[in-house]
Amino acid sequence: MAQSVRILGIDPGLRRTGWGLITCQGSRVAFLASGAITPPAKLALADRLCALAEALDALVADHAPDEAAVEETFVNADPRSALKLGQARGVCLLAPARHSVPVAEYAANRIKKSVVGAGHADKTQVAAMVARLLPGSRAETADAADALAIALCHAFHRKTAALRAVS
Numbered sequence: 001m002a003q004s005v006r007i008l009g010i011d012p013g014l015r016r017t018g019w020g021l022i023t024c025q026g027s028r029v030a031f032l033a034s035g036a037i038t039p040p041a042k043l044a045l046a047d048r049l050c051a052l053a054e055a056l057d058a059l060v061a062d063h064a065p066d067e068a069a070v071e072e073t074f075v076n077a078d079p080r081s082a083l084k085l086g087q088a089r090g091v092c093l094l095a096p097a098r099h100s101v102p103v104a105e106y107a108a109n110r111i112k113k114s115v116v117g118a119g120h121a122d123k124t125q126v127a128a129m130v131a132r133l134l135p136g137s138r139a140e141t142a143d144a145a146d147a148l149a150i151a152l153c154h155a156f157h158r159k160t161a162a163l164r165a166v167s
Contacts, residue, residue, distance in 0.1 A: 002026035003137035005158075008096060009151030011057070011143050012063050012073075012089040015041065016141025019053055022134065024155040031137035033063065034144040045084070056095035068096035069104045069154035071111060071146070106153050111146075114153040134163050 004025040011018035020156040037059075039051035060068075070092050073085055096103050109119035116129045127145040131137055133152060139145035 002036060005067060005155075006032065006063065006069040007151045007154050007158075008060070009147040009149070009154065010068060010070045010092045010094040010096075011146040011150060012070060012085065013143060014039070014048060014052075014084050014088040016043075016143045017056075017088065018058060018141060018145070019056075019067060020137075020139065020144055020150045020151045022148065022155060024158075029134065029152060029155050031134040031148070034137065034148055035141045036114070036141045036143045039046045045087070045101065048086060052088060052133035053091045053095060053145030056092065060096050060099045060101060064065050064122070065096065065101055066156065067104065067154065068101050069106060069150045071150050072107045104154050104158070106150060110157075111149050111153040113133070114156050115149045136164070 002025050004023050007022050007024055009020040017037040019037065021068040023030050023032055037052055039048040039053040043051065069115065070089065072139060073089055081110040093103055104167045112126060113119040116125050124140045126149050127139065127142060130139060130145045136146060137149055
């Protein structure tokens with residue numbers, strides 16, 4: 001029987017970072033937990049990033065994932081917003097890595113295509129397919145549903161990524 005792997009999906013954001021934890025055993029996936037981290041908006045940027053880092057560190061310590069996956073940054077029309085998102089994304093990549101958890105990155109279109117079947121699916125379609133693929137999941141926000149979709153994408157593609165790394 002295949003070994004069970006705990007996968008943490010992270011949907012980066014400065015206002016709200018979604019997270020979702022699943023277990024993967026062979027081709028079977030199951031929901032474990034999900035939520036969102038919301039740093040206080042009134043804090044300075046550095047303090048919000050620090051709050052995000054502390055919450056992610058606690059999350060990784062509490063749930064002990066074996067692997068993590070983070071959504072890649074999409075191109076944003078507003079350069080300031082893109083830079084801030086990039087900073088939050090950096091924190092999201094760093095937190096699991098600091099705990100020696102391997103981190104994979106996936107483009108938004110690949111995540112949507114893996115979960116919904118269409119690379120330009122909207123958030124409601126993603127949430128509906130996450131609920132179908134992970135019975136009993138309780139993604140209370142769109143960010144948590146997106147994070148679960150990221151974890152699912154990694155579960156579906158992790159063996160391919162491992163094979164590429166070996167060759």
